Structures are given as C-alpha cells and as structure tokens.
Amino acid sequence: MAEDLSAVAARENVWEMAKRQLDEVASLIGLNESIHGYLRQPKRVLEVSLPVRMDNGGFKMFTGYRVQHNLARGPGKGGIRFHPDVTLDEVKALAMWMTWKCALVNIPFGGAKGGVICDPKHMSMQELENLTRRFTTEISLIIGPEKDIPAPDVYTTPQIMAWIMDTFSMQHGYSIPGVVTGKPISIGGSLGRDKATARGCLYVVDEAMQALGLPIEGATVAIQGFGNAGMYAAQLMSARGYKIVAVSDSSGGVANDSGLDARGLTAHKLETGSVVGFKGGERIDNRAVLEYECDVLVPAALEKVIARENAPRIKAKIVAEAANGPTVPEADAILFDRGIMVLPDILANAGGVTVSYFEWVQDLQANFWEEEEINERLKRVMTRAFREAYDQAQRHGVSMRKGAYCVAVDRVAEATKLRGLYP
Numbered sequence: 424m425a426e427d428l429s430a431v432a433a434r435e436n437v438w439e440m441a442k443r444q445l446d447e448v449a450s451l452i453g454l455n456e457s458i459h460g461y462l463r464q465p466k467r468v469l470e471v472s473l474p475v476r477m478d479n480g481g482f483k484m485f486t487g488y489r490v491q492h493n494l495a496r497g498p499g500k501g502g503i504r505f506h507p508d509v510t511l512d513e514v515k516a517l518a519m520w521m522t523w524k525c526a527l528v529n530i531p532f533g534g535a536k537g538g539v540i541c542d543p544k545h546m547s548m549q550e551l552e553n554l555t556r557r558f559t560t561e562i563s564l565i566i567g568p569e570k571d572i573p574a575p576d577v578y579t580t581p582q583i584m585a586w587i588m589d590t591f592s593m594q595h596g597y598s599i600p601g602v603v604t605g606k607p608i609s610i611g612g613s614l615g616r617d618k619a620t621a622r623g624c625l626y627v628v629d630e631a632m633q634a635l636g637l638p639i640e641g642a643t644v645a646i647q648g649f650g651n652a653g654m655y656a657a658q659l660m661s662a663r664g665y666k667i668v669a670v671s672d673s674s675g676g677v678a679n680d681s682g683l684d685a686r687g688l689t690a691h692k693l694e695t696g697s698v699v700g701f702k703g704g705e706r707i708d709n710r711a712v713l714e715y716e717c718d719v720l721v722p723a724a725l726e727k728v729i730a731r732e733n734a735p736r737i738k739a740k741i742v743a744e745a746a747n748g749p750t751v752p753e754a755d756a757i758l759f760d761r762g763i764m765v766l767p768d769i770l771a772n773a774g775g776v777t778v779s780y781f782e783w784v785q786d787l788q789a790n791f792w793e794e795e796e797i798n799e800r801l802k803r804v805m806t807r808a809f810r811e812a813y814d815q816a817q818r819h820g821v822s823m824r825k826g827a828y829c830v831a832v833d834r835v836a837e838a839t840k841l842r843g844l845y846p
C-alpha cells in the first residue's frame with residue numbers, strides 16, 4: 424500500500440532542505456567557499472519561553488523563536504507564524520528563504536522569521552493578545568524599525584500586528600509604527616498589503632504564461648490553501664480571466680470544472696471557517712487538489728506538500744508557490760524533468776514582503792501612498808524579478824528556482840564581501 428504522503432513529507436527536514444537549495448546553486452554562480460559556509464548558518468537565533476495568562480485564570484507556558492538569518496543588506500524582515508507544528512528548524516529555514524526573497528526583489532532587508540508553537544484556532548482573542556504581547560516583549564531585544572521588522576505569516580493577522588506595534592510602542596513611550604508591517608490601515612498599515620502576496624503571485628503567473636505562450640483567458644487554476652494568500656489569489660486570478668477549478672483548506676476541498684465562484688467561496692469561507700460545504704462545487708480532498716487537472720497549481724498553505732511520491736502526478740504546466748517551501752528538492756527535479764515550470768516561493772510570494780517594504784518606508788516618512796501607486800510599483804518589482812530569474816534560468820539551462828537563487832544569493836554574497844569581516 425502506498426505510504427501516507429504526509430508521513431513521507433514529515434521525514435524531510437525543512438532546514439536541511441533550505442540548505443540543500445543553497446548548495447545546489449553554489450557551483451553555478453562560483454560562490455566563494457567561505458561565504459557559502461557563512462550563508463549556511465543563521466546569524467542569530469533567539470528562543471523564548473512565554474508564560475501566558477489563560478481564560479481559566481491560570482497560566483500556560485509556550486515556546487517561541489525569532490531567527491535572523493542574514494543582515495548584510497539591511498534590517499531583518501519576515502513574518503511571525505502561530506502554528507502547533509512550528510519548530511526551530513522550520514523558523515531557520517523560513518528566515519533563510521526571507522534573505523533570498525528580499526534580495527531577489529532587491530529591497531534593502533535581510534532575512535528573519537519568527538514562530539510560536541500554539542494552536543490559535545483553540546485560543547480566545549484575549550489569550551492570543553496575551554501571547555502576542557508577551558512574545559513581543561521577549562523578542563523586543565532584537566526587533567525594531569532599524570533592526571528587524573516582523574509581519575504576518577500563517578495564522579497571524581493585522582490585529583496581531585497591531586498588538587505587536589502597541590506593545591513595542593508602550594515600552595518605548597511613543598508610537599513606533601515601523602517596528603512591524605501588515606498593520607491595520609488606521610495605525611500606519613499600507614493600502615494593498617492585505618492582497619499583496621496574491622497580487623504579486625498573479626503578476627508572475629501572468630509573466631510565466633506569456634513566456635510559455637499560453638493564453639490567460641479561461642486558463643484553469645487549482646489552489647491549495649485558502650488563507651490570506653489563497654483566498655485573494657482566487658479573487659484576483661478569477662477577476663483577471665483565469666478559471667478557478669479547485670480549492671482546498673485544512674478541512675478539505677471543492678472542485679468544479681466549469682469554474683468556482685471566487686466571491687461566493689470567500690463569503691462561504693468567512694461565514695463557516697472553511698471552503699468545505701460550498702454549494703458551487705463537488706467535495707474533494709485536500710491532497711487531490713494538488714493533482715487536479717489544471718494549467719496553474721498554486722500551493723498556498725504549508726511546506727513539503729509536493730514530494731517525490733506525488734510530483735509525477737502533478738498535471739499543471741505552472742506551479743506558483745504562494746506558500747513557503749511547498750516543494751521538496753527531489754520533487755523539484757521531477758517537475759523540472761517533466762517540463763513543469765515552478766515559480767519558486769522566493770519569487771511567487773514576494774509580493775507580500777515587497778508591500779511590507781512600502782509600508783515600512785511610508786511609516787518612516789509618515790507619508791502615505793494611494794493604492795494605485797502601490798500596485799504599480801509592486802508590478803514593476805515583480806516583473807523585473809521574474810525577468811532576472813528567467814534570464815538566469817535560461818542562461819544556465821536550469822529551473823526557475825535555481826535561476827532565482829542565482830540572482831538572490833549573488834546579491835547577498837556581494838554585500839557580505841563588500842562589508843568584509845568584523846573585527
């Protein structure tokens with residue numbers, strides 16, 4: 424009997440996977456051996472224990488992390504994840520990916536990431552607020568607008584960013600909106616930040632469709648994950664003319680070959696907490712969405728969902744990684760051999776951190792831009808990053824992931840070399 428795919432994926436260590444992706448491009452770009460060794464390690468790792476007051480009057484201990492992988496190109500940047508499966512290795516991998524992502528889109532940040540082991544689906548708002556404020560306090564040693572700027576990630580929201588901003592500001596005695604991005608608009612958030620990950624993904628999928636000579640109108644799309652990235656991807660891609668044929672979230676999925684109504688799906692998700700039970704489609708399981716017959720597959724949930732076992736069954740022509748780390752290296756090789764274009768996470772989901780950068784710049788200047796301007800700038804950044812990665816991929820005859828890594832790792836290596844060794 425075939426082994427359960429989640430068990431197979433669980434065997435892969437995500438931190439080993441991140442280092443292997445770096446190793447695979449080192450010789451391609453002639454990366455200096457010492458710098459290669461330097462980039463294989465995170466610069467700084469902070470583990471914190473959090474006593475959090477719970478609704479029953481007692482307190483419970485939680486564990487959290489903030490990892491800064493590399494700060495050569497600027498302050499650390501990267502989200503905070505609240506999830507029961509968070510591990511230090513996962514946060515290290517996510518921080519390394521942020522370094523490459525910021526370098527690829529050429530924004531002046533290094534890479535960082537945070538995570539707290541918790542199950543926000545089973546916590547009250549008050550408990551989540553207590554947890555967030557205590558975590559912020561514990562990591563306030565190393566965060567700040569010039570040091571390291573957190574943002575949302577899996578299961579963290581603008582409200583949680585507001586608590587981070589408030590906690591940090593109260594400790595300093597004045598408002599410091601630039602300490603965190605992804606905030607609500609009324610306290611220094613940016614227009615367009617909520618949809619930015621999905622919008623950036625749409626822009627690079629458009630570019631890929633054009634590069635492959637495929638028509639956009641009516642092209643079919645399957646989306647795994649219906650959170651901030653997946654939900655807005657469904658909306659924006661269907662408004663652009665793509666046909667959404669299958670979607671799923673952690674409870675299951677729905678499919679309809681004549682197209683799912685993205686607005687109806689969103690309303691159903693917001694009302695019931697899941698896409699399951701949506702009347703406009705047939706029920707399918709979460710994993711079947713990945714293997715669904717479609718032109719574009721958008722994994723928009725968690726790591727390691729495309730593994731050696733299911734990669735041969737993926738039917739899409741383009742895989743756009745709205746999630747971080749959805750494809751393991753073996754699966755990457757299989758997809759490349761099968762002629763499937765994988766738009767890597769550091770490109771496909773970089774729209775989020777790009778608009779986070781715009782938010783940080785607006786906060787520092789206390790001068791806010793129109794949404795139109797933000798979307799135009801985002802489009803320029805994403806299109807340029809796509810072309811640079813595509814050129815490298817063509818030049819070396821390698822995958823888009825390797826092409827993107829060539830551009831990104833080279834930029835970080837150059838900054839590291841120019842700054843030299845201290846002391």
Ligand code: GLU
Pocket residue numbers: 500501502503524572573574575576577604747772773775776777779
């Ligand atoms: N968590 C998002 C990511 O993985 C956004 C990070 C940010 O905006 O700093 O890219």
